[in-house]
Amino acid sequence: MIEALLKGLLTGDIKSLSRSISIVENEATGYEELLTQLPNASHTKVVGITGPPGAGKSTLVNALINALLQQGKKVAIIAVDPSSPFNFGALLGDRIRMAQHFNSPHVYIRSLASRGALGGLSTKIIEVTDVVKAAGFDYLFIETVGVGQSEVDIAGIADTSIVVVVPEAGDEIQTMKAGLMEIANIFVVNKSDRPTADQFVKNLRLLAHTKMRDGWETPVIKTVATQEKGIDELIAAITKHQQQNEQQQRKAYLLAEKLYQLIQHRRMKNVSKAALLADVMKHLAAGDVNVYKLAQTYA
């Protein structure tokens, strides 16, 4: 069964892809077999898109899809925990719908729910990402809302991480979450139709310049996603980053990071928060709770 599925997956068959993802998501029969037989090379560019709620990430992804489809590319999108019902069907531009691209094998859209389990989400994203990579897409965009740990996890999975922000008062840029600065390979200032955009972009560029690292100065791209403005510049920036990114060192780092998370997931598999809570309550009731001792019983 898995063999046939893999065959379909490798030819880019959408049904096989959907079924493969479901198997991985549910850890159904054949799950390990499927993952261990995935090819170890892929040309898919994995691009993480993160940023605060409502920054325009989905609109931006939609504009990117339109532009890339016109270049004849195949594009996949994974939306992690979409805060609003994911509705790319409605978002997709008229040009695309007229060309009947929406149901074409050139676009694949899937949302992925976080399970709240310890380390569970990022492991699932890693696995699903690898499944999608086997299906031969040119690009895979992973959209996550940047509140908390998830954007950092995505940085370990994506070849290029885009942080989407919107223009605010100039001062606030100094207080931008340090983590975002660290993970961004490309900044997008979306909603640049706002009057404060130019000053904001200027300040962000200054900040990016002072934080230049490994010969890469994080570019700051202005976009108006709703009008598909700045999209070509963004695609050019992604391409440029991926070219300088070909270094083995970063690849090894990313793979080690992946491996770490997979091992973590595997080791934590039989540990549930509910069981831990029950255990703690038992010891609390007995008046002998010591978390360090308890931890030893799980080692």
Ligand SMILES: Nc1nc2c(ncn2[C@@H]2O[C@H](COP(=O)(O)OP(=O)(O)OP(=O)(O)O)[C@@H](O)[C@H]2O)c(=O)[nH]1
């Ligand atoms: N003025 C303006 N509005 C925009 C722009 N891009 C997106 N919007 C609007 O901003 C709102 C949020 O856009 P989304 O694309 O859903 O934002 P998101 O970041 O995906 O939101 P979540 O997934 O809920 O975090 C929508 O009403 C968009 O039409 C832009 O460039 N300019």
Ligand SMILES: [Mg+2]
């Ligand atoms: Mg969204």
